[in-house]
Amino acid sequence: GAVVSQHPSRVICKSGTSVKIECRSLDFQATTMFWYRQFPKQSLMLMATSNEGSKATYEQGVEKDKFLINHASLTLSTLTVTSAHPEDSSFYICSASIQGNEQFFGPGTRLTVL
Amino acid sequence: DAKTTQPNSMESNEEEPVHLPCNHSTISGTDYIHWYRQLPSQGPEYVIHGLTSNVNNRMASLAIAEDRKSSTLILHRATLRDAAVYYCILRDVDYGNKLVFGAGTILRVKS
Numbered sequence: 438g439a440v441v442s443q444h445p446s447r448v449i450c451k452s453g454t455s456v457k458i459e460c461r462s463l464d465f466q467a468t469t470m471f472w473y474r475q476f477p478k479q480s481l482m483l484m485a486t487s488n489e490g491s492k493a494t495y496e497q498g499v500e501k502d503k504f505l506i507n508h509a510s511l512t513l514s515t516l517t518v519t520s521a522h523p524e525d526s527s528f529y530i531c532s533a534s535i536q537g538n539e540q541f542f543g544p545g546t547r548l549t550v551l
Numbered sequence: 552d553a554k555t556t557q558p559n560s561m562e563s564n565e566e567e568p569v570h571l572p573c574n575h576s577t578i579s580g581t582d583y584i585h586w587y588r589q590l591p592s593q594g595p596e597y598v599i600h601g602l603t604s605n606v607n608n609r610m611a612s613l614a615i616a617e618d619r620k621s622s623t624l625i626l627h628r629a630t631l632r633d634a635a636v637y638y639c640i641l642r643d644v645d646y647g648n649k650l651v652f653g654a655g656t657i658l659r660v661k662s
Contacts, residue, residue, distance in 0.1 A: 441594075443594075469648070471649070471650070473652075480638070480652045480653060480654055480655060481589075481595065481652040482652070483649060483650070483651065483652075486649065528592070530594045530595070532594070532595075532650075534648060538648075539585065539597050539600060540597070540648075540650060541597065542587075542594035542595045542596065542597075543594050544593055544594050545592065545593060545594045547592070
């Protein structure tokens, strides 16, 4: 099956710093990548949809200037959490799809902001 | 977004079949029914999907009601590794193929 990786798997940072999370499709070219956030004991919440070479589409309530998404190639998308604060601590998960078919999810990145 | 309704939790014995129900009474003609599962601290894993006909793969079977207002994910022989949160999701191909996750069903498997 299609494999999606994320890096780093976990990160701890100080409040006010920025953190970049990478999402890669390892054995396929992903036309679309999605970014989700999951708080403890809650379900996944879609943050944004990213198409290669174009601006990401953010869900309502998600600040695009705080969560910067870059999708520079068909195998790589990055999410940068700018000026992170403790309330941004969460499990960030990306997924990738081929031509809008099923999504393949990455293993997630655990972000802890001190 | 069309919504789904699932039981909060279910319990099964190891080696027995499990039937996980999902109601989606507002499903539209272009909605695909997807099932994913998630183990703790991991990303969701694709299980199966279908549109109108029943589907089988190596992981599970998906039984879709004739009116498409409900579906059932069938695990033929539950193992301890099947303990996870199972999400039933409608994917609308007319709306960017977004997946909107609900609360899902926590499946516990007893040995």
